[in-house]
Amino acid sequence: MTKKAHISTTINGEPVEFLCENRQSLLEVLRDVLQLTGSKEGCNNGNCGACTVLLDGEPVNSCLVLGVEAEGANITTIEGIAEESRLHPIQQCFLENAALQCGICTPGFIVAAKALLDRNPNPSEHEIRFELAGNLCRCTGYDKIVRAVQAAAKNLQEVAR
Amino acid sequence: MATDARKETAAASAKSNGNGQQKHYKVIGTRPIRHDGADKVTGRAIYGNDVQMAGLLYGKVLRSPHAQAIIKHIDTSAAEKLPGVHAVVTAADLPDLKDKWADLGEGRVNLAHLGANVLAHGKVYYKGHAVAAVAAVNAHVAEEAVKLIQVEYEPLPSVTWVLDAMKPDAPILHPEVYTEDLVGQRISEKPSNASKYLLFEAGDIEKGFASADVVIEREFKTASVHQGYIEPQVSTALWNQDGHLTIWTVTQGSFTARQQTAELLQIPVSQVTVVPCEIGGGFGGKIPVYLEPVAALLSRKCGRPVKMSMTRAEVFEGTGPTPGSFVRVKLGAKKDGRIVAGHAWLAYDAGAFPGGMIGPGCMCVFSCYDIPNYRVEGYDVVLNKPKTAAYRAPGATQAAFAAEQVVDELAEQLKIDPIELRLKNAVKEGAKRVGWPDYPKIGLIETLEATRNHPHYKAPLTGNNRGRGVAAGFWFNIGLKSSASASVNPDGTVTLIEGSTDIGGTRTSVAMQLAETLGIAAEDVHPHVADTDSVGYTDVTGGSRVTFATGLAAYHCGLDIRQQMAERAATLWECKPEDVTFEDGVFKAKDKSISFKELAGKLGELGAPVIGRASVDPQGPTNGFGTNIVDVEVDPDTGKVTILRYTAIQDAGKAIHPAYVEGQMQGGSVQGIGWALNEEYFFDDQNRMRNASFLDYRMPTALDLPMIDTLIVEVPNPAHPYGVRGVGETPIVCPPAAIANAIYRATGVRMRELPMSPPKVWAAMRK
Numbered sequence: 001m002t003k004k005a006h007i008s009t010t011i012n013g014e015p016v017e018f019l020c021e022n023r024q025s026l027l028e029v030l031r032d033v034l035q036l037t038g039s040k041e042g043c044n045n046g047n048c049g050a051c052t053v054l055l056d057g058e059p060v061n062s063c064l065v066l067g068v069e070a071e072g073a074n075i076t077t078i079e080g081i082a083e084e085s086r087l088h089p090i091q092q093c094f095l096e097n098a099a100l101q102c103g104i105c106t107p108g109f110i111v112a113a114k115a116l117l118d119r120n121p122n123p124s125e126h127e128i129r130f131e132l133a134g135n136l137c138r139c140t141g142y143d144k145i146v147r148a149v150q151a152a153a154k155n156l157q158e159v160a161r
Numbered sequence: 162m163a164t165d166a167r168k169e170t171a172a173a174s175a176k177s178n179g180n181g182q183q184k185h186y187k188v189i190g191t192r193p194i195r196h197d198g199a200d201k202v203t204g205r206a207i208y209g210n211d212v213q214m215a216g217l218l219y220g221k222v223l224r225s226p227h228a229q230a231i232i233k234h235i236d237t238s239a240a241e242k243l244p245g246v247h248a249v250v251t252a253a254d255l256p257d258l259k260d261k262w263a264d265l266g267e268g269r270v271n272l273a274h275l276g277a278n279v280l281a282h283g284k285v286y287y288k289g290h291a292v293a294a295v296a297a298v299n300a301h302v303a304e305e306a307v308k309l310i311q312v313e314y315e316p317l318p319s320v321t322w323v324l325d326a327m328k329p330d331a332p333i334l335h336p337e338v339y340t341e342d343l344v345g346q347r348i349s350e351k352p353s354n355a356s357k358y359l360l361f362e363a364g365d366i367e368k369g370f371a372s373a374d375v376v377i378e379r380e381f382k383t384a385s386v387h388q389g390y391i392e393p394q395v396s397t398a399l400w401n402q403d404g405h406l407t408i409w410t411v412t413q414g415s416f417t418a419r420q421q422t423a424e425l426l427q428i429p430v431s432q433v434t435v436v437p438c439e440i441g442g443g444f445g446g447k448i449p450v451y452l453e454p455v456a457a458l459l460s461r462k463c464g465r466p467v468k469m470s471m472t473r474a475e476v477f478e479g480t481g482p483t484p485g486s487f488v489r490v491k492l493g494a495k496k497d498g499r500i501v502a503g504h505a506w507l508a509y510d511a512g513a514f515p516g517g518m519i520g521p522g523c524m525c526v527f528s529c530y531d532i533p534n535y536r537v538e539g540y541d542v543v544l545n546k547p548k549t550a551a552y553r554a555p556g557a558t559q560a561a562f563a564a565e566q567v568v569d570e571l572a573e574q575l576k577i578d579p580i581e582l583r584l585k586n587a588v589k590e591g592a593k594r595v596g597w598p599d600y601p602k603i604g605l606i607e608t609l610e611a612t613r614n615h616p617h618y619k620a621p622l623t624g625n626n627r628g629r630g631v632a633a634g635f636w637f638n639i640g641l642k643s644s645a646s647a648s649v650n651p652d653g654t655v656t657l658i659e660g661s662t663d664i665g666g667t668r669t670s671v672a673m674q675l676a677e678t679l680g681i682a683a684e685d686v687h688p689h690v691a692d693t694d695s696v697g698y699t700d701v702t703g704g705s706r707v708t709f710a711t712g713l714a715a716y717h718c719g720l721d722i723r724q725q726m727a728e729r730a731a732t733l734w735e736c737k738p739e740d741v742t743f744e745d746g747v748f749k750a751k752d753k754s755i756s757f758k759e760l761a762g763k764l765g766e767l768g769a770p771v772i773g774r775a776s777v778d779p780q781g782p783t784n785g786f787g788t789n790i791v792d793v794e795v796d797p798d799t800g801k802v803t804i805l806r807y808t809a810i811q812d813a814g815k816a817i818h819p820a821y822v823e824g825q826m827q828g829g830s831v832q833g834i835g836w837a838l839n840e841e842y843f844f845d846d847q848n849r850m851r852n853a854s855f856l857d858y859r860m861p862t863a864l865d866l867p868m869i870d871t872l873i874v875e876v877p878n879p880a881h882p883y884g885v886r887g888v889g890e891t892p893i894v895c896p897p898a899a900i901a902n903a904i905y906r907a908t909g910v911r912m913r914e915l916p917m918s919p920p921k922v923w924a925a926m927r928k
Contacts, residue, residue, distance in 0.1 A: 021301070023301060031210075031211075035213065036204075037204070037207075037208075037210070037211035037213075038203065038204015038205065039204070040208070040210075040391075040392070040441070041210060041393070041470075042391040042392060042393070042441075042473070042855075043473040043854065043855050044472060044473065045473070045854060045855075045856070047473075047854060047855035047856045048391055048473075048855050050391055077204070078203065078204035079203065079204050079205075081203070082203050087199065087202060087203070091202035091203065094202050095194045095195065095198040095199075095202060096194065097820075098192065098195075098666070098818075098820035098821060098823075098824055100198075100201055100202070101442075101664065101665035101666060101821075101824055101828060102390070102391075102392070102439075102440060102441050102442040102443075102664050102665060103197075103201035103202075103206060103439065103441070104208060104390075104391045104392040104439075104441025104442060105391050105441075106201055106202055107202075107204045110202060125868075128863070129862075129863040129864045129866075130864055132862075132863045132864075133862040133863050133864035134862075135862075135863075136391055136855060136860060136862065137391070137863075138388075138389045138390055138391055138442050138444070138828070138832065138860065139442055139664075139665060139824070139828045140824055140827060140828050140831075141824075141827035141828045141829075141830055141831030141832075141861075141866065141869050142827075142831070142861075142862075142863040142866055143823075143827045143866075143868050143869045144820070144823075144824060144827065145863065146863060146868070147868075
């Protein structure tokens with residue numbers, strides 16, 4: 001076996017160094033090496049979005065990124081979404097709108113919704129559905145998720161005003 | 162306190178339909194934030210795959226490449242020699258389970274079959290069937306090691322369509338399986354893939370059909386679909402050096418996981434502790450054990466904890482889908498719309514081992530209608546697919562897809578509005594039904610009336626290739642056993658311990674019932690789902706039973722606490738306990754009164770701590786009825802069906818947390834939409850599944866759907882103090898039938914095969 005790679009990166013605003021095998025995905029590194037288990041594995045081939053993280057601000061399926069590709073990157077995971085003592089408005093709106101049932105897809109949806117609202121603060125229902133189509137939820141039928149993102153967009157705009 | 166229970170039951174039983182008079186509740190009917198909410202939106206909740214511990218090894222399973230084959234030889238020596246490998250197991254490591262049976266709560270189960278599904282014993286019955294397993298230092302090494310296991314197979318002919326499996330010349334899966342009737346009498350002369358024949362009859366169908374003015378008979382087919390939970394199965398087992406086995410797993414029932422594992426390993430249940438982790442969806446598919454016993458065997462061999470998780474392909478190929486089915490339904494009606502005779506013939510596949518969903522399929526096919534003369538016949542058929550598992554109202558959706566389309570055709574031929582026709586024949590209190598005692602108080606008529614009066618049903622629908630469909634559906638909703646205990650904290654809050662694993666917010670819906678009973682806020686109850694050593698026996702989270710039955714346990718826990726608190730108040734006031742009353746969270750005696758919270762703060766001076774406990778075994782079913790209204794548009798060039806508008810209507814009895822009831826209705830509707838329009842197992846000419854990924858087994862995404870509107874009808878269940886009926890399963894029953902009826906209105910084409918995917922609709926429109 002080849003030696004592990006030494007990677008320097010930034011995760012949730014903190015400088016992080018880790019060792020990983022070349023074959024390990026970023027998801028595997030986050031979960032098994034760094035104990036950041038909030039990013040979930042639903043398919044490990046990029047189809048379900050449960051492992052969504054922000055890589056330099058862009059939402060990516062971390063199961064499709066290699067750990068070694070994190071070198072020099074700026075990564076945000078679900079663990080980095082909340083503020084110090086309170087939830088992010090997207091998280092709060094997911095709770096208030098009952099937008100989760102089992103909760104396994106929730107971290108991926110929240111990170112993907114953050115990417116959407118960072119780029120487009122006032123999305124239409126269609127834009128929300130389009131942007132979140134890469135995240136599968138089997139419990140909710142998406143209705144309450146879409147409404148939670150709409151509510152979060154409204155809250156964030158009011159805060160910004 | 163018994164008087165209180167009766168009073169509350171009576172109050173809750175007062176008729177209400179969502180607009181009428183209701184008992185005023187403080188907590189029930191509100192929408193508090195779930196107790197586990199912060200953990201689940203921050204990624205802190207510990208699901209099965211998040212379990213970590215020192216010395217943890219990773220296990221992987223070797224699976225069959227054949228749909229059916231004899232295992233002639235397994236050589237594990239190369240795998241065992243790979244550096245990093247700690248243990249290898251095969252079926253030879255399981256105890257001999259021949260002729261052993263166990264009652265797993267839903268009837269007697271052949272343990273040899275259960276064991277052979279977990280690790281194939283001499284023969285594989287489907288592609289993906291587990292053959293051997295390896296534990297290694299990490300998952301990558303385990304995967305490499307699995308590939309080094311040499312298995313010599315003798316491939317055999319196989320079969321994956323239910324009617325083919327019933328043919329006389331079909332390859333027989335199990336030479337020991339003969340067709341048996343309802344009471345277990347053998348009725349076939351030779352071994353058969355049809356393991357069970359069920360027959361339910363009432364009246365005289367020949368006379369009934371002879372008296373009918375219109376008779377319609379149609380045939381329907383449905384493909385296998387998967388539950389599709391986003392979290393794959395994952396289990397971690399530690400067989401400690403003292404012989405005790407602890408399993409951290411994702412299961413709908415900690416106690417059934419414990420019992421299945423103990424029975425398969427032939428060890429006492431007390432030697433096993435099952436710790437339920439947060440669970441990422443189940444829908445019925447996480448009731449059977451798959452990995453638990455295998456991880457246990459690996460751990461026993463190497464003396465270290467072993468975690469095993471499935472890939473998505475393993476989930477599709479190795480865990481229970483729902484049955485593929487063939488259903489023939491014949492209905493006869495008078496000119497006035499009254500249905501006088503019904504005959505249903507159902508064949509459901511059970512997958513590789515006997516014991517599928519044919520029973521509920523038979524009992525649900527006519528469950529919405531009061532039909533004086535009926536015959537319902539059903540076959541349970543084994544074939545070369547994974548062993549089926551329950552999937553949300555198991556067996557009912559296939560039956561409704563057939564019956565609700567024939568009812569729609571009757572309405573059309575008789576020129577009666579489809580809701581009116583259903584109202585004319587709807588079951589109500591006292592009506593007879595297939596396979597169960599007569600109906601108690603139920604809410605189908607109220608649900609149908611709410612449908613007829615719904616703005617969606619009255620709204621005009623214009624435009625080409627558009628149509629509106631409706632359907633009605635039923636699921637039993639069961640009772641079964643639940644236990645709970647609760648302790649009063651000095652700050653006036655209550656800690657609740659329950660055994661129902663929480664898949665969709667039941668911690669909160671159960672806690673709310675305890676809060677209501679004690680007159681405190683939902684947030685003042687702290688619910689915890691405990692392991693099998695820390696709470697009394699509790700049946701599975703399934704059958705839409707948790708909010709009903711575990712809620713009932715929480716209610717009785719509350720009554721127990723009230724009784725003890727009244728005694729403490731009597732000590733405080735130096736009066737008799739029977740002179741203390743309780744109302745709206747306040748204890749009173751003559752001129753004295755004290756709130757629950759204040760009294761809780763004084764408990765330290767008033768004797769022993771207050772701990773309530775309850776265990777219940779309410780007898781179901783609680784009977785959930787629902788309807789759907791759907792508008793579709795069909796693209797004549799591609800056959801693609803677009804859902805324009807969707808409304809789900811359902812009798813919840815009483816909605817404890819209305820947002821969660823809506824969520825069940827929306828989620829179930831969308832699973833039903835996926836089942837209706839897209840989802841199916843594709844098999845190649847070797848009967849191997851070819852679409853075992855979320856890309857190729859395409860479940861609905863947010864972009865495929867509109868908002869799903871809901872209307873909750875409330876006809877309280879007289880068998881529950883707050884009127885709860887359970888809501889989880891009924892929502893999946895209507896969608897395929899309602900959508901088929903809508904497609905017919907849009908195109909003039911009757912779709913009698915699921916899924917109604919673009920190629921099939923396109924081809925049907927060209928016939």
